[in-house]
Amino acid sequence: MKMTEIRWHGRGGQGAKTACLLLADVAFTAGKYVQGFPEYGPERMGAPITAYNRISDERCTIHSNIYTPEFVVVVDETLLEAVDVTKGLKEDGAIVINSSKSGDELRKHLNGYKGKVFTIDARTVSEKHLGKYFPNTPMLAAIVKVSGVLDEEQFVSDMEASFKHKFASKPQVIEGNMGCLKEALKEVKEV
Amino acid sequence: MSIRERISGNEAIATAMRQINPDVFAAFPITPSTEIPQYFAQYVADGKVDTEFVTVESEHSSMSACMGAEAAGCRAITATSSAGLAFMYEMLWVVSSSRLPVTLACVNRALTGPININNDHSDSMGCRDAGWIQIYAENNQEAYDNYLQAMRIGEHKDVRLPVMICQDGFITSHAVENILLEDDDAVKAFVGEYKPENYLLKHDNPLAVGPYDVCPYYMEHKMQQVEAMKNAKQVILDVAADFKATFGREYGFFEEYLMDDAEIALVLIGSTAGTAKACIDKMRAEGKKVGLIKVRVFRPFPGEELAKALENCQVVAVMDKVEGFTNEGGPLYNETAAACINLNKRPKMINVVYGLGGRDITTTDIEKIYNHLYMIKETGEVKEHYLHIGQRSNVKEVF
């Protein structure tokens, strides 16, 4: 059974859990079996939090945390100093970091990780399209692109349908989010 | 037609509650069950249910409110976890001995202290002898399905006992997974209306509930509870059979996973069963005859059936997600061992306490336990029967 395991690092209140559940949502819509679950430490704003996804074509019954993920997503690059984000990360996998920094700069904090490193500057993308900093949508698009866990075209159309449903009363937000999504798919790059 | 969905265990329970539309929901929030009354409050605000939603000031009061409502002839429900369940403790006994079939959604969390919000079974195991039926779930699907069956079991005239529907806090309560939901009307038709024979608001039959029992009467009433708990076994199976005929998913007292030819087996409760299944699949592929029994119904305890299911195994580890401080193992172990004591040929048996306060347990841990059981099988010797897994230690531990 081919199963993709993803670990998210963020800070409480920044939406890493929400992004993780969004990925579960959109993978579900694409017909997959999904798990999306947070790991709770202290429940407060700013505290580092971890969230996990398992995505596969069959039901996964395992109910433990993920220790050797294929992919890691870092929603807040200040966590690189505080958390061992590449712990257990498979070398044939990849890490996606929300950052505008260079690969060399970032690798200093990755404990010698030899796999691929991708960045997306979610702040610039989000502020351009939404006028505010919401890292969720760009990070979601970036991990979909990097992991290849979903068909890109279907992902775009499913997300559009989802935004139309979710923001039925605020149509201006739909366009902004779709802008974020498409730009992030294009802008995420290996460094 | 089942509806393909993806929701958390808490939302699954809240959905079942909305579909059933009970008369009274008495609620006080506590992590990790808080989302259940939170979702339900939204259903009330949106007019999706006409339930009387009572926001009380404590769990002692929520259970008291449920008792009053149920005695009046209503279908009453609540949800709680950990210290909240402990705070209900007194009322749990009053409700069960008054034979009032209240339904409680328990989202299992460690009982303080030290204070901890994560999963183990110390809360519901702490009230295992309170006269409640207890049914446990592996995942969101089972939590939902168990909830749909709860009221028909508890409210049955031969039973009349309250029911606790348990699931693992955070592990299943907060994990979004695929689930099959059933149509609202189909659920309503399956669960039916609560029609007690006697109730406080029945005009033509005055009724007094909860009298003082002097010594010459108390034990007789306890015998009736014993009888009701015995009757519950058949009712649980009957309701499960109807559930299968209606919705297609099968349930019993426990699930046997690859037990037919198993030499070595685990017995455990809850979400770890899924992790164990993945480990079994791997070990089976290597030719090892390992199996699992996941206990779904803990009260009434299916001792006879469990003993029969284990009698052909050679070595069994019973795993408790609660510490009993007995020096002899946790409650599931003690009761499983007691159930097997009169078998002519019985397996060697050990207890493994795991997962306290949310300590994670992985397929690798499960494999270590199976390997330990193989060692016992080979040497024929159980050196220690009361073990723990997952703790840091400065000496070499078994696991």
Added chain:
Amino acid sequence: MLKAANINEKTPWQEMHPGGEVYEGGTSALTKTGEWRSMRPVWNKDACKQCLLCAPFCPDSSIPVKDMVRDDFDYDHCKGCGICVTVCPFKAIDFVKEGE
């Protein structure tokens, strides 16, 4: 279903009511609380002015009143608390040791 009067210390558990439910009203009359009494109020009919102050003060409804006239105590249920003795303005109720 048994009447409460027919449930007693010989009733087998199978015949008792679930949860001890009582399916009729006024069953407290079946319990002879008069047995608990150590002091006994004694009504002095001649001194009594029928003011009826004693009856509503009695916590055990043990002073029967009919057509605005009280009758002698219901000794099956009077627990001998003595409240009636205290409230009587005419000293028409004596209070004596049980058995004297």
